[in-house]
Amino acid sequence: MKLFLIVHGTVQGVGYRHFVSRAAFSNGIEGVVRNVSDGSVEILAEGNPDNLKAFEKEINISVKYGVQVFNIERFEEEDPNFPKEIRKYQGFEIEGE
Numbered sequence: 001m002k003l004f005l006i007v008h009g010t011v012q013g014v015g016y017r018h019f020v021s022r023a024a025f026s027n028g029i030e031g032v033v034r035n036v037s038d039g040s041v042e043i044l045a046e047g048n049p050d051n052l053k054a055f056e057k058e059i060n061i062s063v064k065y066g067v068q069v070f071n072i073e074r075f076e077e078e079d080p081n082f083p084k085e086i087r088k089y090q091g092f093e094i095e096g097e
Contacts, residue, residue, distance in 0.1 A: 002077045005043040009070035017094045024092035027055040034095035
């Protein structure tokens with residue numbers, strides 16, 4: 001199963017992409033995380049449904065003096081807003097590093 005997530009909040013400049021990468025590794029998720037110019041973070045995640053559910057729950061965090069996730073937009077592969085040009089990822093990558 002593949003998901004495309006757009007995370008809104010205070011998620012840039014606070015170590016969120018590295019946090020997401022660790023959460024992906026611990027949940028057996030493959031894909032990529034990247035910053036977007038509007039201040040959000042995009043995540044393409046692939047894994048089994050149970051692992052993806054645990055991953056989504058783990059990345060939806062708010063820390064008093066750090067990450068503040070306000071909401072996460074969620075798109076499944078069948079959704080028209082799901083990115084069309086997707087390559088196969090080996091492991092989980094942080095784009096822009």
